[in-house]
Amino acid sequence: MNNGKNSVSIKVYDKKRNSLVNRQIDELIPELVAAQINIDFQLEAIKCQTIIVRTALIRKARAFGGKGCSKHKEADFCLEGHCGKWISKEELKKKWEKDFDRNWEKLLKAEEETKYLVMTFNNKVIDPRFHSTCGGATDNSENVDDYNTAYLRKVLCNYCIDSPCWKNIKELNTDEIEEKFNVRFKKLSSLNGANIEGMIEEIERDEEGRVKKIKVGDKILKGTDFCECLGLDSTRFGWEPVVLRFETRGKGHGLGLCQYGANSIAEQGGKAQEILKYYYTGIDIKKYEMPDRNRPINNKVIVIDPGHGGEENVGVIGQHKLMEKDISLSIALDLKRELEDLGAKVILTREDDVYIPLSSRARTANKIRPNFFISIHMNSFTNPNISGTEIYHYRGDKEGEVMANFIIKNMEKELRIVNKGVKIADFYLLKTVTTSALHIEVEYLTNPEEERKFLNNDYTKRIARSIANGITEYYKYQI
Numbered sequence: 011m012n013n014g015k016n017s018v019s020i021k022v023y024d025k026k027r028n029s030l031v032n033r034q035i036d037e038l039i040p041e042l043v044a045a046q047i048n049i050d051f052q053l054e055a056i057k058c059q060t061i062i063v064r065t066a067l068i069r070k071a072r073a074f075g076g077k078g079c080s081k082h083k084e085a086d087f088c089l090e091g092h093c094g095k096w097i098s099k100e101e102l103k104k105k106w107e108k109d110f111d112r113n114w115e116k117l118l119k120a121e122e123e124t125k126y127l128v129m130t131f132n133n134k135v136i137d138p139r140f141h142s143t144c145g146g147a148t149d150n151s152e153n154v155d156d157y158n159t160a161y162l163r164k165v166l167c168n169y170c171i172d173s174p175c176w177k178n179i180k181e182l183n184t185d186e187i188e189e190k191f192n193v194r195f196k197k198l199s200s201l202n203g204a205n206i207e208g209m210i211e212e213i214e215r216d217e218e219g220r221v222k223k224i225k226v227g228d229k230i231l232k233g234t235d236f237c238e239c240l241g242l243d244s245t246r247f248g249w250e251p252v253v254l255r256f257e258t259r260g261k262g263h264g265l266g267l268c269q270y271g272a273n274s275i276a277e278q279g280g281k282a283q284e285i286l287k288y289y290y291t292g293i294d295i296k297k298y299e300m301p302d303r304n305r306p307i308n309n310k311v312i313v314i315d316p317g318h319g320g321e322e323n324v325g326v327i328g329q330h331k332l333m334e335k336d337i338s339l340s341i342a343l344d345l346k347r348e349l350e351d352l353g354a355k356v357i358l359t360r361e362d363d364v365y366i367p368l369s370s371r372a373r374t375a376n377k378i379r380p381n382f383f384i385s386i387h388m389n390s391f392t393n394p395n396i397s398g399t400e401i402y403h404y405r406g407d408k409e410g411e412v413m414a415n416f417i418i419k420n421m422e423k424e425l426r427i428v429n430k431g432v433k434i435a436d437f438y439l440l441k442t443v444t445t446s447a448l449h450i451e452v453e454y455l456t457n458p459e460e461e462r463k464f465l466n467n468d469y470t471k472r473i474a475r476s477i478a479n480g481i482t483e484y485y486k487y488q489i
């Protein structure tokens with residue numbers, strides 16, 4: 011938990027000064043909030059935006075494992091709009107004049123009352139998307155981003171119905187549309203109207219081109235009456251559509267929080283945390299923790315699953331009579347120690363040489379809902395010369411894939427194993443465990459040279475360390 015004593019500072023890129031400056035997060039928050047939401051909104055809505063801004067800052071900050079600003083490489087966050095809209099305190103003074111003190115106090119109050127709070131999902135800081143007005147329902151992330159984000163799900167929202175952006179109309183000339191898309195619409199000869207279904211249809215013309223009868227809506231009129239009514243000069247006429255009217259509902263990409271909706275829930279007495287939990291599916295809101303260099307994976311929860319076990323399930327047996335069940339258990343125990351030293355909470359699915367069915371291993375993991383689940387195994391093949399390491403993840407488990415790559419690269423570098431790659435599999439545990447899961451085939455126990463390495467007690471420790479290094483690196487670069 012946050013001890014409240016330290017304020018975190020991050021490196022920001024300031025466009026006006028064209029330089030990198032250190033800014034305290036707490037001090038930067040009100041300026042970002044001021045630029046991103048209508049200051050006249052309810053305090054609880056302003057508090058929502060404050061938590062959104064803080065979540066975005068912590069997510070980017072390198073000290074918390076973020077990637078920083080993708081445009082200004084040395085900065086954690088930029089103040090030119092790319093990382094989020096921003097306005098300086100000085101500019102706010104000019105903009106708000108006599109209202110400045112009152113508004114600024116409101117921003118500080120929102121900061122104070124949400125101190126250190128950020129939104130997380132599975133213990134990771136979320137990408138806090140928001141928009142002005144959803145217009146009836148927010149959207150699923152895959153419709154906007156092309157990938158599925160678990161907490162950015164569609165929710166119904168009629169709360170924003172009074173937003174000035176609920177409905178908007180924009181008219182564009184067809185030649186503007188032609189120009190924008192670099193296309194040419196079919197031009198109509200001016201004395202030959204095209205039928206526009208349900209609006210205007212030509213029924214009869216004489217050989218001279220004069221309209222005798224015309225259908226307008228569901229009425230059939232004489233050409234002369236039509237001309238008189240509209241004040242047209244002649245019954246020799248044509249028509250073509252030159253303006254298209256677009257009607258839009260809502261404003262913005264529609265992901266995450268709908269600001270006008272949030273404000274109206276606040277008007278009805280809703281509190282900031284409830285509002286955020288309504289728009290971001292399944293999130294938690296908690297105080298962020300100060301990064302600890304010595305404990306880089308502080309509070310991460312990892313379940314390690316040593317493969318096989320007991321008399322009835324020994325796994326592979328090598329030429330020197332080493333058994334897979336024993337090696338996987340000693341790697342798991344060593345890995346537990348390594349990870350605990352780095353600050354993680356580690357649970358093993360078995361701690362002794364006992365038989366445990368896969369279903370109860372899965373149950374253990376699903377009850378704990380760890381950050382990661384890792385099964386440890388030794389491989390086998392008929393050809394004793396084959397050696398190397400493989401790591402499997404379930405199809406679509408993006409985090410698993412990224413983590414597997416960090417681990418296998420570290421093993422390759424530190425143990426000089428043959429990297430046989432990160433692969434997809436639908437093993438029972440990968441499929442059944444609901445969090446990201448990996449299955450590591452550490453080495454081929456059928457290869458006597460590889461097996462001999464395990465006769466040395468230190469070797470499982472070295473393996474455990476290289477896996478732990480991969481895990482640490484993953485969390486360092488996690489977004």
Ligand SMILES: [Zn+2]
Pocket residue numbers: 079080081082087088089092093
């Ligand atoms: Zn940026």
Ligand SMILES: [Zn+2]
Pocket residue numbers: 143144145146147167168169170268270271
């Ligand atoms: Zn809405």
Ligand SMILES: [Zn+2]
Pocket residue numbers: 317318325326334387388
């Ligand atoms: Zn196995």
